[in-house]
Each structure stands twice: as structure tokens, then as C-alpha cells.
Amino acid sequence: MRIVSKDSYLDKSVSIGDFCVIEEGVKIGKNCRIGHHVTIRKNTAIGDDVRIDDYTDIGKQPIKA
Secondary structure (H helix, E strand, C coil): CEEECCCCEECCCCEECCCEEECCCCEECCCCEECCCCEECCCCEECCCCEECCCCEECCCCCCC
């Protein structure tokens, strides 16, 4: 299962693992490989030829003290 927002852009060459969540406004370039259980938060841009390891959370806002 993968959840990919309709408001995101992924190049046709992008490979996505199982159990990923890609939120709205995300842009992912050419030849990227996204591992399993990855979350990419809204409005995040990822360039070309990037590998994202399993269980990664990208674009998460820091906790305010």
C-alpha cells in the first residue's frame, strides 16, 4: 500500500517502496529510489538521483520547546 497525494509531482522514473506516504506539494526528480515505510511531508522538494532509506521521515517540522 502506498499513499501518494494527487497534488504531488513524481517523475515517471521514481521507484517507491511499500507503505510510503507522500503528502501534497511534494516534488521528486528523476531516478529516485524511495525505500519502504518512508514519509515525505508536504511541500518538500527532492532532486534527481536520490536514494531514501527505509523508515525515513523527510520534511518533519522540529518540535518547539
